[in-house]
Amino acid sequence: MKVLASVTHKPGQLSLEEVELAAPKASEALVKTIACGVCHTDAAALHSFIPVTLPIILGHEGVGIVEEVGSEVTTLKKGDRVIMSFPSCGKCDYCRDGRPYACDNLNTLFFDGTYNDGTKRFSQHTTDISSFFGQGAFADHVIVDARNAVKIEIESVDVLANLCSLGCGVQTGAGAVLNHIKPKKGESMAVFGCGAVGMSAIMAAVIAECSTIIGIDVVSERLELAKELGATHVINSNETDPVEVIKRITTGGVHSSVEASGVAKVTLQALACLRREGIAVLLSVTGPEEVSIPLEACLMNPSVTLKGLCEGGSNPQTFIPELVRFYKEGRLPVEKLVKFYDFKDIEKAFADSHTGLAIKPVLRF
Ligand SMILES: [Zn+2]
Ligand SMILES: [Zn+2]
Numbered sequence: 398m399k400v401l402a403s404v405t406h407k408p409g410q411l412s413l414e415e416v417e418l419a420a421p422k423a424s425e426a427l428v429k430t431i432a433c434g435v436c437h438t439d440a441a442a443l444h445s446f447i448p449v450t451l452p453i454i455l456g457h458e459g460v461g462i463v464e465e466v467g468s469e470v471t472t473l474k475k476g477d478r479v480i481m482s483f484p485s486c487g488k489c490d491y492c493r494d495g496r497p498y499a500c501d502n503l504n505t506l507f508f509d510g511t512y513n514d515g516t517k518r519f520s521q522h523t524t525d526i527s528s529f530f531g532q533g534a535f536a537d538h539v540i541v542d543a544r545n546a547v548k549i550e551i552e553s554v555d556v557l558a559n560l561c562s563l564g565c566g567v568q569t570g571a572g573a574v575l576n577h578i579k580p581k582k583g584e585s586m587a588v589f590g591c592g593a594v595g596m597s598a599i600m601a602a603v604i605a606e607c608s609t610i611i612g613i614d615v616v617s618e619r620l621e622l623a624k625e626l627g628a629t630h631v632i633n634s635n636e637t638d639p640v641e642v643i644k645r646i647t648t649g650g651v652h653s654s655v656e657a658s659g660v661a662k663v664t665l666q667a668l669a670c671l672r673r674e675g676i677a678v679l680l681s682v683t684g685p686e687e688v689s690i691p692l693e694a695c696l697m698n699p700s701v702t703l704k705g706l707c708e709g710g711s712n713p714q715t716f717i718p719e720l721v722r723f724y725k726e727g728r729l730p731v732e733k734l735v736k737f738y739d740f741k742d743i744e745k746a747f748a749d750s751h752t753g754l755a756i757k758p759v760l761r762f
Pocket of ligand 2: 436437438439457565566
Protein backbone atom coordinates (compact mmCIF):
# COMPACT_ATOMS: atom_id res chain seq x y z
CA MET A 398 0.00 0.00 0.00
CA LYS A 399 1.02 3.63 -0.50
CA VAL A 400 1.71 5.62 2.67
CA LEU A 401 2.95 9.12 3.48
CA ALA A 402 6.22 9.12 5.38
CA SER A 403 9.09 11.37 6.40
CA VAL A 404 12.11 9.91 4.61
CA THR A 405 15.71 10.63 5.59
CA HIS A 406 17.84 10.01 2.49
CA LYS A 407 20.81 11.97 3.84
CA PRO A 408 21.73 13.21 7.35
CA GLY A 409 19.47 16.01 8.58
CA GLN A 410 16.73 15.45 5.98
CA LEU A 411 13.04 14.95 6.86
CA SER A 412 11.26 14.83 3.51
CA LEU A 413 7.52 14.00 3.30
CA GLU A 414 7.14 11.51 0.47
CA GLU A 415 4.92 8.69 -0.73
CA VAL A 416 6.46 5.26 -0.09
CA GLU A 417 5.32 1.67 -0.47
CA LEU A 418 4.57 -0.42 2.63
CA ALA A 419 4.57 -4.24 2.39
CA ALA A 420 1.85 -6.42 3.95
CA PRO A 421 2.50 -7.70 7.50
CA LYS A 422 4.31 -11.05 7.77
CA ALA A 423 3.11 -13.87 10.04
CA SER A 424 4.24 -12.35 13.38
CA GLU A 425 3.47 -8.73 12.46
CA ALA A 426 0.67 -6.17 12.43
CA LEU A 427 -0.22 -3.28 10.15
CA VAL A 428 -0.93 -0.23 12.30
CA LYS A 429 -2.56 3.06 11.30
CA THR A 430 -0.45 5.68 13.07
CA ILE A 431 -2.42 8.14 15.24
CA ALA A 432 0.57 10.00 16.67
CA CYS A 433 4.30 9.67 17.17
CA GLY A 434 6.61 11.34 19.69
CA VAL A 435 9.95 12.86 18.75
CA CYS A 436 12.73 11.42 20.93
CA HIS A 437 16.35 12.56 21.24
CA THR A 438 17.40 9.25 19.73
CA ASP A 439 15.53 10.26 16.55
CA ALA A 440 17.56 13.47 16.47
CA ALA A 441 20.81 11.58 17.10
CA ALA A 442 20.00 9.20 14.23
CA LEU A 443 18.83 12.02 11.95
CA HIS A 444 22.27 13.59 12.15
CA SER A 445 24.07 10.20 12.05
CA PHE A 446 25.49 10.59 15.58
CA ILE A 447 24.10 7.06 15.85
CA PRO A 448 25.01 5.09 12.71
CA VAL A 449 21.83 4.08 10.89
CA THR A 450 21.31 2.56 7.46
CA LEU A 451 19.99 5.21 5.05
CA PRO A 452 17.48 5.83 3.61
CA ILE A 453 15.49 5.50 6.78
CA ILE A 454 12.09 6.42 8.20
CA LEU A 455 12.67 7.52 11.79
CA GLY A 456 10.09 7.59 14.59
CA HIS A 457 9.91 5.04 17.39
CA GLU A 458 7.22 6.34 19.74
CA GLY A 459 4.19 5.54 17.62
CA VAL A 460 0.65 4.87 18.84
CA GLY A 461 -2.14 3.72 16.59
CA ILE A 462 -4.92 1.35 15.63
CA VAL A 463 -4.34 -2.16 14.32
CA GLU A 464 -5.71 -2.62 10.80
CA GLU A 465 -4.50 -6.11 9.97
CA VAL A 466 -2.52 -8.91 11.65
CA GLY A 467 -0.35 -11.76 10.35
CA SER A 468 -1.37 -15.42 10.62
CA GLU A 469 0.62 -16.17 13.82
CA VAL A 470 -0.48 -13.12 15.81
CA THR A 471 -2.72 -14.04 18.75
CA THR A 472 -2.25 -10.99 21.01
CA LEU A 473 -3.70 -8.35 18.66
CA LYS A 474 -6.70 -7.96 16.40
CA LYS A 475 -8.13 -5.35 14.02
CA GLY A 476 -9.30 -2.25 15.90
CA ASP A 477 -7.00 -2.68 18.91
CA ARG A 478 -5.32 0.47 20.24
CA VAL A 479 -1.59 -0.06 20.58
CA ILE A 480 1.48 1.66 21.96
CA MET A 481 4.49 0.64 19.91
CA SER A 482 7.80 0.11 21.67
CA PHE A 483 11.36 -1.03 20.99
CA PRO A 484 11.97 -4.27 19.07
CA SER A 485 13.69 -7.41 20.34
CA CYS A 486 14.44 -10.81 18.80
CA GLY A 487 12.46 -13.03 21.16
CA LYS A 488 15.06 -15.81 20.80
CA CYS A 489 18.22 -14.82 22.70
CA ASP A 490 18.81 -15.65 26.38
CA TYR A 491 17.80 -12.15 27.50
CA CYS A 492 14.55 -12.09 25.52
CA ARG A 493 13.57 -15.56 26.73
CA ASP A 494 14.25 -14.39 30.27
CA GLY A 495 11.84 -11.44 29.92
CA ARG A 496 14.63 -8.85 29.57
CA PRO A 497 14.20 -7.64 25.96
CA TYR A 498 15.98 -4.34 26.76
CA ALA A 499 19.22 -6.35 26.85
CA CYS A 500 18.46 -8.29 23.62
CA ASP A 501 21.59 -9.58 21.88
CA ASN A 502 20.23 -8.32 18.56
CA LEU A 503 19.30 -4.87 19.80
CA ASN A 504 21.71 -2.88 17.63
CA THR A 505 20.56 -4.54 14.42
CA LEU A 506 16.87 -4.22 15.24
CA PHE A 507 17.10 -0.63 16.52
CA PHE A 508 19.39 0.92 13.94
CA ASP A 509 19.77 -1.23 10.80
CA GLY A 510 16.14 -0.81 9.84
CA THR A 511 15.45 -4.51 9.30
CA TYR A 512 12.88 -6.75 10.97
CA ASN A 513 13.57 -10.12 12.65
CA ASP A 514 13.82 -11.92 9.29
CA GLY A 515 16.50 -9.51 8.09
CA THR A 516 14.27 -7.77 5.50
CA LYS A 517 12.67 -4.32 5.33
CA ARG A 518 9.02 -3.27 4.92
CA PHE A 519 9.19 0.21 3.36
CA SER A 520 10.42 0.82 -0.19
CA GLN A 521 10.43 3.47 -2.88
CA HIS A 522 10.81 2.51 -6.55
CA THR A 523 13.34 -0.34 -6.17
CA THR A 524 15.11 0.91 -3.04
CA ASP A 525 14.39 -0.61 0.39
CA ILE A 526 13.94 1.90 3.20
CA SER A 527 14.90 1.22 6.82
CA SER A 528 12.36 1.31 9.66
CA PHE A 529 13.91 2.84 12.80
CA PHE A 530 13.38 0.64 15.91
CA GLY A 531 11.21 -1.80 13.93
CA GLN A 532 8.62 0.98 13.52
CA GLY A 533 9.53 3.96 11.36
CA ALA A 534 6.48 5.67 12.84
CA PHE A 535 7.03 8.99 11.06
CA ALA A 536 4.63 7.42 8.56
CA ASP A 537 0.83 7.25 8.50
CA HIS A 538 0.93 3.43 8.54
CA VAL A 539 3.65 1.08 9.83
CA ILE A 540 4.44 -2.60 10.19
CA VAL A 541 5.37 -3.68 13.69
CA ASP A 542 6.18 -7.07 15.16
CA ALA A 543 3.51 -8.13 17.67
CA ARG A 544 6.31 -8.44 20.30
CA ASN A 545 6.70 -4.68 20.34
CA ALA A 546 3.10 -3.54 20.05
CA VAL A 547 1.27 -3.37 23.37
CA LYS A 548 -2.53 -3.42 23.36
CA ILE A 549 -4.06 -0.90 25.75
CA GLU A 550 -7.62 -0.19 26.87
CA ILE A 551 -8.04 3.42 25.81
CA GLU A 552 -10.75 4.26 23.28
CA SER A 553 -10.13 7.98 22.59
CA VAL A 554 -7.45 8.65 19.99
CA ASP A 555 -6.83 12.07 21.57
CA VAL A 556 -6.01 10.44 24.88
CA LEU A 557 -3.94 7.79 23.11
CA ALA A 558 -1.89 10.56 21.46
CA ASN A 559 -0.73 11.73 24.90
CA LEU A 560 0.80 8.32 25.58
CA CYS A 561 3.30 8.06 22.69
CA SER A 562 6.38 8.27 24.84
CA LEU A 563 5.29 5.43 27.11
CA GLY A 564 6.91 3.38 24.32
CA CYS A 565 10.36 4.93 24.87
CA GLY A 566 11.06 8.11 26.86
CA VAL A 567 8.61 7.61 29.73
CA GLN A 568 9.38 3.91 29.91
CA THR A 569 13.09 4.74 30.09
CA GLY A 570 12.84 7.21 32.98
CA ALA A 571 10.11 5.48 34.96
CA GLY A 572 11.55 2.02 34.29
CA ALA A 573 14.97 2.93 35.67
CA VAL A 574 13.34 3.98 38.93
CA LEU A 575 10.58 1.38 39.35
CA ASN A 576 12.26 -1.67 37.78
CA HIS A 577 15.91 -1.20 38.70
CA ILE A 578 16.67 1.35 41.40
CA LYS A 579 13.50 0.33 43.30
CA PRO A 580 14.00 3.00 45.98
CA LYS A 581 12.65 2.30 49.44
CA LYS A 582 9.99 4.63 50.81
CA GLY A 583 11.63 7.76 52.20
CA GLU A 584 14.85 7.55 50.16
CA SER A 585 16.41 10.40 48.19
CA MET A 586 17.04 10.69 44.44
CA ALA A 587 18.67 13.23 42.13
CA VAL A 588 17.55 13.47 38.50
CA PHE A 589 19.97 15.18 36.11
CA GLY A 590 18.15 16.54 33.04
CA CYS A 591 14.45 17.42 33.15
CA GLY A 592 13.39 16.38 29.66
CA ALA A 593 10.83 13.62 29.04
CA VAL A 594 13.08 10.90 30.50
CA GLY A 595 14.05 12.89 33.59
CA MET A 596 10.50 14.10 34.26
CA SER A 597 9.32 10.49 34.05
CA ALA A 598 11.96 9.48 36.58
CA ILE A 599 10.69 12.25 38.88
CA MET A 600 7.06 11.10 38.53
CA ALA A 601 8.18 7.52 39.22
CA ALA A 602 10.15 8.63 42.29
CA VAL A 603 6.90 10.15 43.59
CA ILE A 604 5.10 6.84 42.91
CA ALA A 605 7.90 5.04 44.82
CA GLU A 606 7.38 7.49 47.73
CA CYS A 607 10.88 8.96 47.74
CA SER A 608 10.90 11.78 50.27
CA THR A 609 13.62 13.92 48.64
CA ILE A 610 13.51 14.28 44.83
CA ILE A 611 15.97 16.75 43.33
CA GLY A 612 15.59 17.89 39.71
CA ILE A 613 18.62 19.44 37.97
CA ASP A 614 18.48 21.30 34.64
CA VAL A 615 19.62 24.53 32.99
CA VAL A 616 16.17 25.70 31.81
CA SER A 617 14.13 27.44 34.54
CA GLU A 618 10.71 26.62 32.95
CA ARG A 619 11.59 22.93 33.08
CA LEU A 620 12.56 23.22 36.73
CA GLU A 621 9.17 24.81 37.46
CA LEU A 622 7.43 21.87 35.79
CA ALA A 623 9.68 19.43 37.66
CA LYS A 624 8.36 20.93 40.91
CA GLU A 625 4.79 20.63 39.67
CA LEU A 626 5.43 16.94 38.92
CA GLY A 627 6.81 16.23 42.39
CA ALA A 628 10.43 17.38 42.71
CA THR A 629 10.93 18.55 46.28
CA HIS A 630 14.00 20.61 45.28
CA VAL A 631 15.31 21.94 41.96
CA ILE A 632 18.76 23.17 41.00
CA ASN A 633 19.76 25.27 38.01
CA SER A 634 23.22 23.85 37.26
CA ASN A 635 24.12 26.97 35.25
CA GLU A 636 23.88 28.98 38.45
CA THR A 637 25.38 26.72 41.08
CA ASP A 638 27.32 23.48 41.58
CA PRO A 639 24.59 20.81 41.83
CA VAL A 640 26.79 18.30 43.67
CA GLU A 641 27.49 20.72 46.50
CA VAL A 642 23.80 21.65 46.84
CA ILE A 643 22.64 18.01 46.71
CA LYS A 644 25.09 17.03 49.45
CA ARG A 645 23.86 19.91 51.58
CA ILE A 646 20.15 19.10 51.06
CA THR A 647 20.66 15.41 51.84
CA THR A 648 23.39 15.79 54.46
CA GLY A 649 25.94 13.70 52.63
CA GLY A 650 24.45 12.51 49.35
CA VAL A 651 21.48 10.86 47.64
CA HIS A 652 20.64 7.16 47.67
CA SER A 653 20.35 7.16 43.87
CA SER A 654 20.79 9.38 40.85
CA VAL A 655 19.57 9.26 37.27
CA GLU A 656 21.46 10.72 34.31
CA ALA A 657 18.89 11.87 31.76
CA SER A 658 20.68 14.89 30.35
CA GLY A 659 22.42 13.32 27.38
CA VAL A 660 25.62 15.10 28.42
CA ALA A 661 28.47 12.67 29.06
CA LYS A 662 30.29 14.71 31.73
CA VAL A 663 27.12 14.87 33.86
CA THR A 664 27.95 11.22 34.66
CA LEU A 665 30.64 12.53 37.01
CA GLN A 666 28.10 14.67 38.88
CA ALA A 667 25.63 11.78 39.04
CA LEU A 668 28.36 9.73 40.75
CA ALA A 669 29.74 12.49 42.96
CA CYS A 670 26.34 13.33 44.50
CA LEU A 671 25.79 9.78 45.84
CA ARG A 672 26.01 8.70 49.43
CA ARG A 673 28.00 5.52 50.19
CA GLU A 674 26.57 2.45 48.45
CA GLY A 675 24.45 4.66 46.20
CA ILE A 676 23.62 3.88 42.59
CA ALA A 677 23.86 6.13 39.53
CA VAL A 678 21.99 5.03 36.40
CA LEU A 679 22.95 6.28 32.93
CA LEU A 680 19.96 6.52 30.61
CA SER A 681 20.58 8.97 27.84
CA VAL A 682 24.20 9.26 26.77
CA THR A 683 24.47 8.73 23.01
CA GLY A 684 27.46 8.99 20.72
CA PRO A 685 31.18 8.40 21.24
CA GLU A 686 31.87 10.83 24.10
CA GLU A 687 34.13 9.67 26.94
CA VAL A 688 34.71 10.79 30.52
CA SER A 689 37.51 9.94 32.90
CA ILE A 690 36.46 8.53 36.29
CA PRO A 691 38.89 8.37 39.24
CA LEU A 692 38.13 4.75 40.14
CA GLU A 693 39.30 4.55 43.72
CA ALA A 694 37.90 7.89 44.86
CA CYS A 695 34.64 7.80 42.90
CA LEU A 696 33.66 4.13 42.73
CA MET A 697 35.57 1.74 44.99
CA ASN A 698 36.12 3.73 48.15
CA PRO A 699 32.48 4.92 48.44
CA SER A 700 31.23 1.45 47.31
CA VAL A 701 28.89 2.98 44.72
CA THR A 702 27.46 1.46 41.55
CA LEU A 703 27.47 3.02 38.09
CA LYS A 704 24.89 1.29 35.90
CA GLY A 705 24.07 1.77 32.23
CA LEU A 706 20.52 0.87 31.28
CA CYS A 707 18.80 0.66 27.92
CA GLU A 708 15.10 1.60 27.70
CA GLY A 709 14.96 1.84 31.48
CA GLY A 710 15.45 -1.91 31.72
CA SER A 711 11.79 -2.43 30.81
CA ASN A 712 9.77 -5.25 29.34
CA PRO A 713 7.16 -3.29 27.34
CA GLN A 714 4.52 -6.04 27.41
CA THR A 715 4.31 -5.92 31.19
CA PHE A 716 5.54 -2.42 32.05
CA ILE A 717 3.51 -0.31 29.57
CA PRO A 718 0.14 -1.59 30.92
CA GLU A 719 1.39 -0.70 34.41
CA LEU A 720 2.29 2.81 33.21
CA VAL A 721 -1.15 3.18 31.59
CA ARG A 722 -2.71 2.25 34.93
CA PHE A 723 -0.65 4.97 36.67
CA TYR A 724 -1.75 7.42 33.96
CA LYS A 725 -5.43 6.56 34.45
CA GLU A 726 -5.01 7.02 38.22
CA GLY A 727 -3.55 10.50 37.61
CA ARG A 728 -0.14 9.49 39.00
CA LEU A 729 1.72 9.79 35.68
CA PRO A 730 0.47 13.04 34.11
CA VAL A 731 2.51 12.66 30.91
CA GLU A 732 0.15 15.02 29.05
CA LYS A 733 1.96 17.87 30.82
CA LEU A 734 5.10 17.05 28.80
CA VAL A 735 3.38 16.93 25.41
CA LYS A 736 3.17 19.57 22.68
CA PHE A 737 1.32 18.58 19.50
CA TYR A 738 2.38 19.30 15.90
CA ASP A 739 0.84 18.41 12.55
CA PHE A 740 2.86 15.74 10.77
CA LYS A 741 3.75 18.27 8.05
CA ASP A 742 5.44 20.42 10.73
CA ILE A 743 7.92 17.69 11.64
CA GLU A 744 10.93 19.96 11.12
CA LYS A 745 9.53 22.49 13.62
CA ALA A 746 8.90 19.66 16.10
CA PHE A 747 12.59 18.65 15.90
CA ALA A 748 13.70 22.29 16.17
CA ASP A 749 11.53 22.92 19.26
CA SER A 750 12.85 19.75 20.88
CA HIS A 751 16.42 20.89 20.23
CA THR A 752 15.91 24.38 21.69
CA GLY A 753 13.92 23.08 24.65
CA LEU A 754 10.68 24.83 23.58
CA ALA A 755 8.94 21.46 23.67
CA ILE A 756 9.75 18.71 26.18
CA LYS A 757 7.93 16.01 24.23
CA PRO A 758 6.89 17.05 20.72
CA VAL A 759 4.19 14.71 19.38
CA LEU A 760 3.25 14.53 15.70
CA ARG A 761 -0.43 14.01 14.86
CA PHE A 762 -1.45 12.22 11.67
ZN1 LIG B 1 16.75 -11.00 21.94
ZN1 LIG C 1 13.52 7.02 22.27
